[in-house]
Amino acid sequence: MCGRFSQAYSWEEIVAFSQPLTVPSDRPNLRARYNIAPTTDVDIILNTETGRELRKARWGLIPGWHKGGLKDFKLATFNARVENVEASGTFKQAYARRRCIIPASGFFEWTGEKKDRVPHFFSAADGDLLAFAGLWESWGNPETGEDITTCTMIVREANAWTSLYHDRMPCILLRRDFDAWLDGSGGMELLKQPPRELREWIVSKRVNKTGEGDDDPRTIEPFSDELPL
Template sequence: MCGRFSQAYSWDEIVAFSQPLTVPADRPNLRARYNITPTTEVDIIVLTETGRELRKARWGFIPAWWKDAANKVGSTFNARVEGVADSRMFRSAYVKRRCIIPASSFYEWTGPKGERTPHRISAADGGLLAFAGLWERWTNPATGEEVISCTIITRAADRWMSKLHDRMPAMLNPKNFDAWLDGSGGRELLEHPPPELREWIVSTRVNSNRAPDDDPTLADPVESGEQKPEPNKESPTQGDLF
């Protein structure tokens, strides 16, 4: 699964990545975040009548039919590719409300419980990753407030990723952005090889959801026993924590 990730980019970077983005005239500030946790707000890219737009969404999917409180919906920040098209929770959004969740990196943990070592995984070229996602619009029955929420789709890990976990985010190739967002493509898009990846060990401060998520040092290699970024050389293009 994917339980932590980061979003740190400029407007120029996200516009180029999205091919392109419909940018609001005022261009509100983009806040860099290095340790995003479930139920907090994230950026998502959706397809609208005016093109691709960057929107905000609660990371933790709430289906439109949900009648209870948001915190009762369970762990819906991930949706497994193996059942996403048929699941009551996600199937409507899979058909009608897809999104791309841009990511600078994501995290995975190794080691025994109580001594977990965090690894940061990013694109080998330093570019952004395109997580396949779903979004939904839900109305809180108690307050009438409308909430936009989202989930990251995960798949079985490839051979390189399997040294860290048996799951990984489903990552889209830029040439497939249209087919994913407009619904013309299916599961085959989610199982394409991911881009070339690299990973390195970071501070155990990442293990806590209390660590300030706007602290860029959370992404730095650890000073003691520093591990250099290790590229994924097994893929030509290329957990529940992932």
Template sequence: MCGRFSQAYSWDEIVAFSQPLTNKLPAEKGNLQPRYNIAPTTMIHIIVKGESGRELREARWGLIPGWHKGGLKDFKLSTFNAKVETVDTSGTFKHAYKGRRCIIPASGFFEWTGEKKDRVPHFFSAADGDLLAFAGLYERFRDPESGEEITTCTMIVREANAWTAQYHDRMPCMLLQRDFDAWLDGSGGMELLKQPPRELREWIVSKRVNKAGEGDDDPRTIEPFKDDLF
């Protein structure tokens, strides 16, 4: 599964990557806060198909399905990942799969190797240095206690390819830029999720990322580990 990733990019980079965005850009660009150690239940960026085109929105990572009638704190299922094998049939995800899809832009993601008490974190990013596009789903949720409406989302994961399986048995489903429209408008399906993923590169990073949220605002978090770095 994928429980930690990074979103570190400028307005220019995310606009070009999304081909393009229709959001009204701020007068002074560069105000996107980079995130280097994102954990579930926090707010992240997602790309959705809006009325006038693709939009960058914020969503809580951990999907809350429409059938949940309790409050935000009452929902106990772990839904930050959705397995590709059951995403179109699961009662939790199937309705979003049919009509509420999103792309989760990422600068990379983490996986761990080694014993549980001494886990070694590895950072994975695109071999060409570009952003990655994780396939996702979203739902809108209104908390009956506060009345607040939020967007929640999940990341779809698949069996790892041969190279990534050296580190973990699962990996995010990655979309190619040519398939963004087909994924978002629903004209594409499982064939997009199960196609060969982007070529990746990997390196070991500091164990400080073993703690959720640690170093989330520090670019050194995703740098190759050196004993004297921290």
């Protein structure tokens, strides 16, 4: 599964990457985040009537049919397995109608024993951003009356190289497939094709704690003894 990732880019980088975004005239500052965990807000790219937009979404999809409050939804939905995303009662409506791209500068996986886990950071071998295939929903919180956008990241069986670190990995889209994914004309063939070439290095164990180093770019740098644990 993928339970941590990083989003660190400028407006210029994300606009070019999205091919391109519709940028609001009052565009907010983008906050670089290096150790993102589930249930926090992340950037997603989706199609709207005015074009391709960057929006915030709570990482952990809550389907629109859920009638209880936020604390009543007990499922772990920050990842959706590619094997059942089309048929799952939680994800199938979003898969058919509400797709998104989750831009990322990289993601984390761990090796070793639980008490001494070693974090590894994965990014595109060419240094570009990654495009994780995602789904989104709009859910009405009955406790506050607020409409909340939520999202999930689709994951697949790891390829031969990534399986050395974990048995799952995000479904990574190629740029040429952005339109087909977002408009629904493409499907499983996009999610199961060979992923982009990745690179990997060990990072500080600071990231083993949720939110630690979230605003610190050193979080994703190759580990050295000078970095605080």
